[in-house]
Amino acid sequence: NFMLTQPHSVSGSPGKTVTISCTRSRGSIDTTFVQWYQQRPGSVPITVIYEDDQRPSGVPDRFSGSIDSSSNSASLTISGLMTEDEADYYCQSYDSSNLVVFGGGTKLTVL
Amino acid sequence: QGQLQESGPGLVKPSETLTLTCTLSFGSVNTAAYYWSWVRQPPGKGLEWIGHVYNSGSPNYNYNPSLKSRVSISVDTSKNEFSLRVTSVTTADTAVYYCARVRLRLGNLAGFDSWGQGTLVTVSS
Numbered sequence: 001n002f003m004l005t006q007p008h009s010v011s012g013s014p015g016k017t018v019t020i021s022c023t024r025s026r027g028s029i030d031t032t033f034v035q036w037y038q039q040r041p042g043s044v045p046i047t048v049i050y051e052d053d054q055r056p057s058g059v060p061d062r063f064s065g066s067i068d069s070s071s072n073s074a075s076l077t078i079s080g081l082m083t084e085d086e087a088d089y090y091c092q093s094y095d096s097s098n099l100v101v102f103g104g105g106t107k108l109t110v111l
Numbered sequence: 112q113g114q115l116q117e118s119g120p121g122l123v124k125p126s127e128t129l130t131l132t133c134t135l136s137f138g139s140v141n142t143a144a145y146y147w148s149w150v151r152q153p154p155g156k157g158l159e160w161i162g163h164v165y166n167s168g169s170p171n172y173n174y175n176p177s178l179k180s181r182v183s184i185s186v187d188t189s190k191n192e193f194s195l196r197v198t199s200v201t202t203a204d205t206a207v208y209y210c211a212r213v214r215l216r217l218g219n220l221a222g223f224d225s226w227g228q229g230t231l232v233t234v235s236s
Contacts, residue, residue, distance in 0.1 A: 001176065035222035037158075044209070044229060045158065050222040090158055094220045098173050100148065100160035100213075 002026040004091050004103035011109040012081045020106045022091030023073040030067055032094040034074040039105075040087045048089075049076060078108070086110045114138060115210050115227035122233050123204075129197040129232060133210030134190070141188045143167035146213035146220065149184065149195045151206040152229075159206075163213060164193055200234045207231050 003025040012018040022034065034052050037045035047056050049065035052074065062080045067073075074093075078085055091103040119131035133147070140147060148163035162174035164184045172184055178197075186193045197204060212225040 033216075033219065033221050037223070039158075044226045045223070047222060047224060050214075050224070051216065088157075092158075092222070098146075098163075098220055099175070100150075100163070100220075102150075102158045102160060105157040 001095050001099060002101060004093060004101055006089075006091060006103040006106045008104070009107040009109065011111055012078075013111050014081050014083060016081050017077060017079040018081060018108065019078075020076045020089055020091075020108070021071075021073050022075070022103050023071065024093070027095070028069065029072045029074055029093075030069055031096070034065070034067065035092045036063075036065055036074075036076045037090045037092065038085075038087045039090065045090065081110050083110050114225050115212065117208060117210050117227045117230040119208075119230060119232065121231060122235065123200050124236050125201055125234055126199055129200050129204065129234075130194060131208055131210075131230065131232070132192050132194045133227060134192040139188075140186055140191050140193055141166050144215055146215070147184075147186070147193045148211045148213050148223065149182075150209045150211055150223075150226075151204075152209070153203070153206040161195065161197075161208075166193075202234050205232065205234045 005023045036049040038048045039045040048063045053065040064077045088105045090105045123129045146163045149161040165171040166186045181198045183196045207229040209229045210227045211223045214221045214224045
């Protein structure tokens with residue numbers, strides 16, 4: 001199996017842009033889809049990016065996802081930071097046997 | 112009101128077996144379109160996938176290797192629900208347990224698109 005490694009925390013000021021990385025330890029990042037979930041304290045996770053770079057309806061276009069094969073990582077970029085973006089973010093993917101892998105989560109603080 | 116709803120005990124004693132059920136309020140658990148999954152989150156920690164079932168015809172199960180020896184998932188098509196069983200629980204199994212639906216796209220797993228509200232299970236004597 002493989003691991004997805006995320007930074008423990010990131011921060012940014014309102015209006016700025018932050019990027020959260022998610023690095024796959026083994027196997028190619030582009031082998032299976034990567035999703036990103038936002039979880040506010042006490043709440044259920046919600047999808048902000050699915051299938052690498054797709055945004056569900058209702059998610060602001062300030063959220064974008066990408067894949068970088070050269071670094072074997074996925075990224076979630078949030079532009080125009082708002083205080084409501086403060087939350088934990090998790091990346092998630094699958095291995096070749098359809099086992100689910102979550103990243104450890106990144107705490108986003110909007111300063 | 113969401114599509115998925117967990118139910119089960121909020122308190123389990125160490126060494127006992129935990130059983131949780133996820134009931135679908137609409138849609139069918141017998142479908143080729145989705146996997147049905149369990150995810151847990153210990154207090155203050157991250158998300159941990161437990162396992163899932165694909166129930167199109169005969170069920171097909173996958174489990175987190177780190178939990179596989181103690182967990183099992185079952186499906187009851189007549190009740191439109193699926194269940195999780197965790198044996199020999201310890202305090203490390205204390206967590207919010209979520210049931211969730213995983214979408215398929217062109218035969219590939221494509222992400223969790225629906226979650227239950229979660230249920231807190233505490234393991235304590």
